[in-house]
Amino acid sequence: MSEQKIRKINVRVANPKPHRASSDHPVLSVENLHTSFITDSGEVKAVNGVSFNLDAGKILGVVGESGSGKSVTAYSILQILDQNGSIVEGDIKFKGKSLLEYSQKELDAFRGNNCSIIFQDPMTSLNPVFTVGYQMNEALKLHTKYNTTQLANERSRQLLEMVGVNEPEKRLKQYPFELSGGMRQRVMIAMALACEPDILIADEPTTALDVTIQAQILELMKDLQKELGMAIILVTHDLGVIASMCDEIIVMYGGRVCERGTAEDIFYRPAHEYTKGLLKSIPNADNMKERLVPIAGTPINLLNMPKGCAFCPRCENALKICLEEVPEELQMPDGHFAACWMNLRNEYVKEHGKEVS
Amino acid sequence: MADYEYLVEVNDLQMHFPVKTGFFKKTPLKAVDGVSFNIKPGETLGLVGESGCGKTTVGRTLLHLYEPTGGTFKFKGEEVTSKNIGRLRKEMQMVFQDPYSSLNPRMTVEDIIGEPLDVHHLYESKEDRREQVLHLMELVGLNAEHATRYAHEFSGGQRQRIGIARALAVHPSFIVCDEPVSALDVSIQAQVINMFEELQEKLGVTYLFIAHDLLVVHHISDRIAVMYLGRIVEIADADELNENPIHPYTLSLLSAVCVPDPIKAKANKRIILEGDVPSPLNMPSGCPFRTRCRYATEQCAQEAPSLTDRGNGHMVACWNK
Numbered sequence A: 001m002s003e004q005k006i007r008k009i010n011v012r013v014a015n016p017k018p019h020r021a022s023s024d025h026p027v028l029s030v031e032n033l034h035t036s037f038i039t040d041s042g043e044v045k046a047v048n049g050v051s052f053n054l055d056a057g058k059i060l061g062v063v064g065e066s067g068s069g070k071s072v073t074a075y076s077i078l079q080i081l082d083q084n085g086s087i088v089e090g091d092i093k094f095k096g097k098s099l100l101e102y103s104q105k106e107l108d109a110f111r112g113n114n115c116s117i118i119f120q121d122p123m124t125s126l127n128p129v130f131t132v133g134y135q136m137n138e139a140l141k142l143h144t145k146y147n148t149t150q151l152a153n154e155r156s157r158q159l160l161e162m163v164g165v166n167e168p169e170k171r172l173k174q175y176p177f178e179l180s181g182g183m184r185q186r187v188m189i190a191m192a193l194a195c196e197p198d199i200l201i202a203d204e205p206t207t208a209l210d211v212t213i214q215a216q217i218l219e220l221m222k223d224l225q226k227e228l229g230m231a232i233i234l235v236t237h238d239l240g241v242i243a244s245m246c247d248e249i250i251v252m253y254g255g256r257v258c259e260r261g262t263a264e265d266i267f268y269r270p271a272h273e274y275t276k277g278l279l280k281s282i283p284n285a286d287n288m289k290e291r292l293v294p295i296a297g298t299p300i301n302l303l304n305m306p307k308g309c310a311f312c313p314r315c316e317n318a319l320k321i322c323l324e325e326v327p328e329e330l331q332m333p334d335g336h337f338a339a340c341w342m343n344l345r346n347e348y349v350k351e352h353g354k355e356v357s
Numbered sequence B: 001m002a003d004y005e006y007l008v009e010v011n012d013l014q015m016h017f018p019v020k021t022g023f024f025k026k027t028p029l030k031a032v033d034g035v036s037f038n039i040k041p042g043e044t045l046g047l048v049g050e051s052g053c054g055k056t057t058v059g060r061t062l063l064h065l066y067e068p069t070g071g072t073f074k075f076k077g078e079e080v081t082s083k084n085i086g087r088l089r090k091e092m093q094m095v096f097q098d099p100y101s102s103l104n105p106r107m108t109v110e111d112i113i114g115e116p117l118d119v120h121h122l123y124e125s126k127e128d129r130r131e132q133v134l135h136l137m138e139l140v141g142l143n144a145e146h147a148t149r150y151a152h153e154f155s156g157g158q159r160q161r162i163g164i165a166r167a168l169a170v171h172p173s174f175i176v177c178d179e180p181v182s183a184l185d186v187s188i189q190a191q192v193i194n195m196f197e198e199l200q201e202k203l204g205v206t207y208l209f210i211a212h213d214l215l216v217v218h219h220i221s222d223r224i225a226v227m228y229l230g231r232i233v234e235i236a237d238a239d240e241l242n243e244n245p246i247h248p249y250t251l252s253l254l255s256a257v258c259v260p261d262p263i264k265a266k267a268n269k270r271i272i273l274e275g276d277v278p279s280p281l282n283m284p285s286g287c288p289f290r291t292r293c294r295y296a297t298e299q300c301a302q303e304a305p306s307l308t309d310r311g312n313g314h315m316v317a318c319w320n321k
Helices: A003-013 A070-078 A104-114 A132-143 A149-162 A168-172 A181-193 A211-228 A239-245 A263-268 A273-281 A320-324 A341-352 B055-062 B109-119 B126-139 B144-148 B156-168 B186-203 B214-220 B238-243 B248-255 B262-267 B298-302
Strands: A028-039 A042-054 A059-063 A085-094 A115-118 A199-203 A231-236 A248-253 A256-262 B008-020 B026-039 B044-048 B070-075 B092-095 B174-178 B206-210 B223-228 B231-237
Touching: A028 A070, A042 A070, A042 A085, A042 A248, A042 A256, A059 A070, A059 A239, A070 A085, A070 A115, A070 A199, A070 A231, A104 A115, A104 A132, A115 A181, A132 A149, A132 A168, A132 A181, A149 A168, A149 A181, A181 A211, A211 A239, A211 B248, A231 A239, A239 A263, A239 B262, A248 A263, A248 A273, A256 A263, A256 A273, A263 B262, A273 B186, B008 B055, B026 B055, B026 B070, B026 B231, B044 B055, B044 B214, B055 B092, B055 B174, B055 B206, B092 B156, B109 B126, B109 B144, B109 B156, B126 B144, B126 B156, B156 B186, B186 B206, B186 B214, B206 B214, B214 B238, B223 B238, B223 B248, B231 B238, B231 B248
Parallel strands: A059 A231, A059 A248, A115 A199, A199 A231, B044 B206, B044 B223, B092 B174, B174 B206
Antiparallel strands: A028 A042, A028 A085, A248 A256, B008 B026, B008 B070, B223 B231
């Protein structure tokens, strides 16, 4: 399809309506976020224009492969990027106020009080030389009214009980290495919940765990979310976890959002070639006897981003324009959004009743 | 060679590691404690279980990477001992979990894949070796130009392909695959799973497929064995096990799987197991699962149940179900 034709259609679909599910006052809004890392081999553009709104009390799933920029998006929100990384463009607003304009003091208060994170690997994110109790008290003393050791100890014990750790008193005196993987992850969750944040970011919270422990942790997170009413950003590569947990889903590839919508939209009516491929490539109850349909090629190299759509080198149905231009987000008939030229092409074919070259 | 119905016959396999628990005291860690199973030629047996249940140890013990402390393992009707394992490794190979640490970073791909050929003297000349290596690379979907590169130049999926080519070099009839896809990205997993299936069709190899992802195991396996604390608790046809699980542990394991389908996933009632897996150093008496089982009775504490046939080769080790 010629670029001119595409542009013509594009005018019609620009300025899409706001997503039906997002309210006017999101607790967190990320606008056109660009995050880059400067390395010896060049600038790594990890996040290239990600926007989303997070409403209070919702679970937002961010799904993508390694290198899709999902963790970096999470770290950008908390501004805990590595030294060589920085937000080069865009804005992150918490309750309407830009986080990028926060002073160091305000940021310290934001982390913990308003937003906290559960890291992927509980072994490397807990300090091995301090007891569990000491590490939990640290956050409590800094951010909450439990500012004496005695009060903090009592609160830590309550928190551990809440997340289902048995013998909490004993655990407080133990070191992380004395706990099992599931226990450690519970301690991480208890620490993240210590200050009752508005937003909880869970970065692959169950990837390092067994399925039975994963089920325990996911149930726990759901229950706590209902109880405390916080918003959760769940970052993971596991589509199964996303399907069972999330209200809203963002699919990321190459640092961009490919598709966003409700769980039903994404799983039953995928509109981006990457999402379609991803769903076909995982085993589920219906394709046990069939060959899986893998996505060809290898994940993207962020040092060498393609000019057009990031997924284009691996896409079966890539058009000429995919090589040249980054697709814009387009609203599907059912209301969810996808950034794929194929949808425009199909629209065009439907309207004009003929195939375009 | 004797006639055989099963390519692999494992009987009461035991692997106990001595662990220092005091200054002089040593306690046996029963990583594998009385495991028996058979695999027919050309079949895939999936082995699932939580981490620490001994599934990797089973795979390694079969290849005598650990010397088993008890039980027998017959391969093609011939008992495998430390004496004949050198010869039999030409027939049995292994693909490891982590494609990042199982390839020597100082060797080129050609040397990595060619090493088993060197060990078993399987070529006549340098040209022959190179030809065989290139053929293997083609088989697993690598380009000939990759032969001179080093492992670090490849992505995870490609490295796993190198590992598979290395295992295939000696034309084995049995391959132990120890979590071969768990370190890979979702979109790459499907490529590697498909390759395993294609190679089986083409070369007729038999797999012992060890993994913790039940959906992947269900997809690739003909039969599945479920392990808990060093023992097999249930073994059945892949579809039979998924549709009609009997052992309470299998039930909770299957209910814990996150199905990639929002309506089914939200309707799924998970059977949450209380507590953690007991330490294998301090195993509960009788049935190892009884401490977390809601059907546990007095009998479970006294005597460990053995596998009994519940029809159509569906074997379960449980007193109450």
